[in-house]
Every structure is written in structure tokens, then in C-alpha cells.
Amino acid sequence: MSKRDLGDFLRTRREARTPAAAGLPAGPRRRTPGLRREEVAVLAGVSVNYYERLEQARGPHPSPQVLDALVVALGLSATEREHLATLAEHAPAHSGPPEEPPPAVLRLLDRLGTVPAYVLNARHDVLAWNPAAAALLVDFAALPAPERNILRLAMRGGPLRCEPSGDGFTRQAASELRQASARYPADRRLGELVRDFAAHSPEFAAHWRDQELGVGEAVPKRLRHPRLGLVELEIQELRVPGHDHRVVLLTAEPGSASAAKLDALRPGPRLRAVP
Structure with a gap:
């Protein structure tokens, strides 16, 4: 993860932090949204020059002590604090999202019976699914492995029968992929997914630039089953x-009525996992 990513994240969080939330007077003739760099520096107990260099990707990676001070100054959530630590290289980075679910998870899918369920990794790849999910959503086994990705299927409007649920869907996807990109900065497929989604959806591109994290509300889905x-x-x-x-x-x-329709599903007998 580059220093530019760290600087961009600090800038967006600074611009989202109001003076009132930070305990500061708004004052007249404020020309910047949120806090000024000078104000963040004072709140975090660092020099203005040091903080400016962080935002401009010219400074060193901040120490854990400085990170803690920035978390307080910017009012970051626990999710944002974890993301900041990853950007500052104080959290382990892995080569890519896991490709194989644990055996216990596969056993859970098998025991869910008629409840449609599937397993995702951080890239939103569908790694395993039960027969009810295949009967309801799409025959995942008939798709090439690279196409078994919920976001790609939703973007392209292909065989997936679920309809994207408006802005809530893209907002949540941007939040989750932003965190995944910090955990797996070297993952080429994850970067391609973000670029493709941004090119396909202006809404996603706008949420990606906002760098909002911790968006975890349940987004309902509407499905048109044949x-x-x-x-x-x-x-x-x-x-x-x-x-x-x-x-x-x-x-x-x-x-x-939807519950009755789910009860009417007659899925096949087998659990399917990614080969």
C-alpha cells in the first residue's frame, strides 16, 4: 500500500470531520470542508509540517503512537483505525484473499438444508454454495471460476437473478473493497475488480473516492426467479x-409471500464448493 493511499485517507477523514465534532469553533471565512491541516496537527500533537507531509505522501509511515493520536484527532471508528494501521504498514498484509473455505464452514452449509447460503472471501468470490443458493440465484457450477464473483455478476446483469439494491449496494461494496484492498495490496484480481466496478458505476466510483468505511447495514435484495x-x-x-x-x-x-416461495424451492442434493 502506497504513501499516497495513506495521505488520501487522512485527507478524506479530515475533510469529513467538522470543527464542532472536534470541539473547535467553526470561525468565520472557513475555506476548507472539515478541519484544516493545522487543526489536525494541533489535536494530534504533531507539527504542521509533519502532518502536511503525511497527506502529501512525502513523510515517513507514522508510528503507532502517532496513529493513536490521529485516530483521536480525526474521530476515527474502530474499523477506520484498523484500516489506518494497515495503510501505515502496522498490520500484516497478505498476498491475496483466501480461496478455500474451512471444512467446518462447508459442513455448516450442508446442514442449512433449504436455507440458501454461500461463502464469500474478501474479493466477493463465491467459494462454496449449497443447492438452495444455486436453485435460487444461479447455477454457480456452470460458471467459469473467475466469473463466480457476486459483484461482477451484479455489474454485468448476467445470469444472477438478484437485482442490485440501488445506492446502498454500491456504498457497501465500496466500503468492503476499500478495506480488502488495504489488507491485500498486491492482489491483482482485486484491483481489476475495483477498476471495472468504478468504470461501470459512477456511484461506486464516488463512494470509492469518499473512502467511507464500516458501512455494514444489511442491504435487502429483490430477485426475479423464472x-x-x-x-x-x-x-x-x-x-x-x-x-x-x-x-x-x-x-x-x-x-x-416471499417466504412461501422460498419454501417451494426444490434444490438438488449436493453441496458445491470451488474446485
Whole structure:
């Protein structure tokens, strides 16, 4: 991860921090959104020159002590604090997202029965799925492995039957891919995914520039199934402890027409995992 990424993140967080939130008077003739560089420097207890060099990608990577001071000055969340540490090279970076889910996760998928579920890595690759997910969404096994990516399928409007849920979908995707890019800076496929999504969606490109993190609200999905018709889905995600995987479960409001349609699914007998 480059110093430019660190500087850009500090700048966007500074511009998003209001003087009132930092306990400072707004004052007249303020020409910059958020805080001035001088104000951040004072709040963090560093020199103005040092902070300016950080934003301009000319300074050294800050120490853990300086990071802690910047977290307080900028009012960063726990997620943003972790991301800042990764950018400053104080967190381990890995070559790429994991490609194979743990056996215990595969057993969980198998036990979910008629509840559609699949496993994602940080790149949003679909690594494993149960028969109910294939029956509801798409026959993942019929797709080439590089195409088994939820974001690519949503972007291209191909065989995936779910419709992207407006701005909430792109906002959440930008937040999650920004954090993944910090954890896996050398991953070529992740970089290609971000570039393709930004070229396809101006909304995604704008959220990517904003560098907003920790966007975790559940984004509902609407699905038009060739046999079931319109199905409105609720999304639940289970993070796998100690692994950069998550299990995504698709359910519907109990007693609703969509829940009845899910019950009518007749998936095949086999669990499928990425080869």
C-alpha cells in the first residue's frame, strides 16, 4: 500500500470531520470542508509540517503512537483505525484473499438444508454454495471460476437473478473493497475488480473516492426467479472467526409471500464448493 493511499485517507477523514465534532469553533471565512491541516496537527500533537507531509505522501509511515493520536484527532471508528494501521504498514498484509473455505464452514452449509447460503472471501468470490443458493440465484457450477464473483455478476446483469439494491449496494461494496484492498495490496484480481466496478458505476466510483468505511447495514435484495416470480430477500452474514470468509444466508420475512416461495424451492442434493 502506497504513501499516497495513506495521505488520501487522512485527507478524506479530515475533510469529513467538522470543527464542532472536534470541539473547535467553526470561525468565520472557513475555506476548507472539515478541519484544516493545522487543526489536525494541533489535536494530534504533531507539527504542521509533519502532518502536511503525511497527506502529501512525502513523510515517513507514522508510528503507532502517532496513529493513536490521529485516530483521536480525526474521530476515527474502530474499523477506520484498523484500516489506518494497515495503510501505515502496522498490520500484516497478505498476498491475496483466501480461496478455500474451512471444512467446518462447508459442513455448516450442508446442514442449512433449504436455507440458501454461500461463502464469500474478501474479493466477493463465491467459494462454496449449497443447492438452495444455486436453485435460487444461479447455477454457480456452470460458471467459469473467475466469473463466480457476486459483484461482477451484479455489474454485468448476467445470469444472477438478484437485482442490485440501488445506492446502498454500491456504498457497501465500496466500503468492503476499500478495506480488502488495504489488507491485500498486491492482489491483482482485486484491483481489476475495483477498476471495472468504478468504470461501470459512477456511484461506486464516488463512494470509492469518499473512502467511507464500516458501512455494514444489511442491504435487502429483490430477485426475479423464472419459476417463483418476485422474491424479496433479507441478508444475514456470519463472519468466520480466524478466517477472512463470511457465510451469506438469504431469508424472507416469516409469513410473507416471499417466504412461501422460498419454501417451494426444490434444490438438488449436493453441496458445491470451488474446485
